[in-house]
Amino acid sequence: MECTRDENLKDCPCSYPNCPRKGLCCKCIRHHRAKKELPGCYFSPNAEKTYDRSVDNFIKDQEL
Numbered sequence: 001m002e003c004t005r006d007e008n009l010k011d012c013p014c015s016y017p018n019c020p021r022k023g024l025c026c027k028c029i030r031h032h033r034a035k036k037e038l039p040g041c042y043f044s045p046n047a048e049k050t051y052d053r054s055v056d057n058f059i060k061d062q063e064l
Contacts, residue, residue, distance in 0.1 A: 014040040015049055 009023040021028040025039075032039045037053035047061035 012041065013043075013045065013048055016040070016051060 003024060003026070005023040008025055012023050014022050014028070016022075019028075021031055028039045032053055035053070036055070038055065038058050040048045040053065042058055043053075043061050047057060050057070
């Protein structure tokens with residue numbers, strides 16, 4: 001499968017400065033999964049900006 005980084009960047013909500021995986025969804029998901037986290041695109045804009053990608057933070061974000 002061909003990566004569509006340019007297309008993905010249009011919707012990527014990651015605000016982490018200089019993220020080397022920005023727009024590379026497969027690498028982003030693999031990176032966060034290995035750390036038992038979720039990628040930033042699962043969070044609301046405010047929760048994403050905390051850089052807390054934990055499952056607990058995701059659940060808390062969904063309860064709001």
